[in-house]
Amino acid sequence: MTSPRSCSTAGMVHTDSWFPAGRAKGGSTLALVLYSGSLASALAVRLAERAGVRHLRLVYFRSPFFQGEEEVGLQAQNLFGSTRFQCITLKRDFLSLGKRVTGFPFPCGRCRWLLLERVGRLARRLHADLVVTGEVVGRRALWATDLLALERAAGLAGCVVRPLSARVLPPTRAEEEGKVDRNAFLDLEEGDALGDRLRALATKLGIPPSPTGRECLFTDHGFVQRFLEFDSAAALTENMIQLLRFEHSYRMESGARVVVAVTSEEQARLQPLFLPTDIRLYVQMPGSPLALVRARWHEHTPEERERIIADAAERMAEVAELPRAAAWVVRFRCEWEGETRQMRLRVEGHTAPALISP
Incomplete structure (x- = not known):
């Protein structure tokens, strides 16, 4: 069996479309559905069925950037009965998403490329005839030319059927060969x-208007900005992704990460994210904010460590709008020591923070 040809152009690997002529059991067309649990992906499944695709497999890719994944499989079972549902983890691939050079915009273009590239691998292995997605032209700023470029880069040129927008896109190979009925598809675009x-x-198709799909963290503009500011040389972990979800998550000039939780709900979310080498920072007063301070402590002198803690405390006091008098003395605990200490912050007449006894 011949491998697909590939060539590198402008930093992007383009792979020619290569789908073995395959048939599902009984001679029916086999389609893999890139399923997310969204209303659009559920509608795409139903339209593909109406277009004559009788053998469908729903493929869901897990990612640390997706929330609410537990409901997707159950929803698919409720909506599509015996249709096979396959869940595959791409957590390692997604953790390096920010470092990948694909030529597509971050985050949505790069994410779509990864999903299509991986479902394309599976499709070739299973000898599938086509891939079905719930993509809509113009959504997430991906227009017709972008969608076609994505499928070419993923090695799926002419093999991706987008039932919701198919009639404003060129016919796919499956449509031209009569494997699916193009007339069953729609002409939807962003807007309108x-x-x-x-x-x-x-x-009309008997699908709940608001199915419980997964939530993507990259739809939050604030999260995207914090993600882009993350130190690209550092390892991105699932723990760090959860820290980046906090509105008040900062990368300090020293390279330290400071996360401030102001409300009780935020503090409950922050508590389980402390690692043994983190510092817990707060003020001895009712309603005190809680801060997590993370740094490569072994790379700093004792004086530099004090400065990092003091800078973090200043940021915490600023974010929580603490009365200045109350914020002059903060309490902190190194998770690996368990001993609580205190620090007097910079005030008039003091040029540097000073440790004081517990």
Whole structure:
């Protein structure tokens, strides 16, 4: 069996489309659905069925950037009965997403490329005829030319059927060969009251208008900015991703990470994220904020460590809008020591923070 040809152009690897002529059991067309649990992906499944695809496999990729994944499999079972649902983890691939050079915009273009590239690998292994997605032209700023470029880069040129927007895109190989009925597809694009049209279509096709799909962290602009500011030389872990979800998560000039939890709900979320080498920072007063300070402590002198803690305390006091008098003395505990100590912050007449006895 011949491998796909590939060539490098402008930093991107383009792979020619290569789908073995394959048939599912009984001679029916085999389609892999890139399934997310969203309303759009559920509608794409139903439209593919109406277009004559009888053998579908739903493929869901797990990612540390997706929330609410537990509900997706159950939802698929409720909506599509015996249709096979396959869950595959791509956590390691997603953790390096920010470092990948694909030529596509971050985050949505790069994420779509990864998903298509991985489902393409599976499709070739299973001898599938096509890939079905719930993509809509223009959504997430990915227009027709972008979607076609993505499928070419993933080695799926002409093999990705997008039922919701198929009639504003060139016919795919499956449509040209009569494996699916193009007339069953739609011409939706971003805008044009897209949300209302999707909900109306869902009602018509017997799908709940608001299915419980996974939530992508990259839809939060604040998270995207914090992610891009993350030290690219450092290892990105699932723990760090959770820290980046906090509104008040900062990378300090020293390279330290400071996360400030102001509300009780935020503090409950922050508590389980402390690692043994982190420092816990707070003020001895009712309603005190809680801060997590993370640094490569072994690379700093004792004086530099004190400065890092003091800078973190200043940021915590600023974020929580603490009365200055109350914020002059902060308490902190090194998780690996368990001993609580105190520090007097910079005040008039003092040029540097000073440790004081517990």
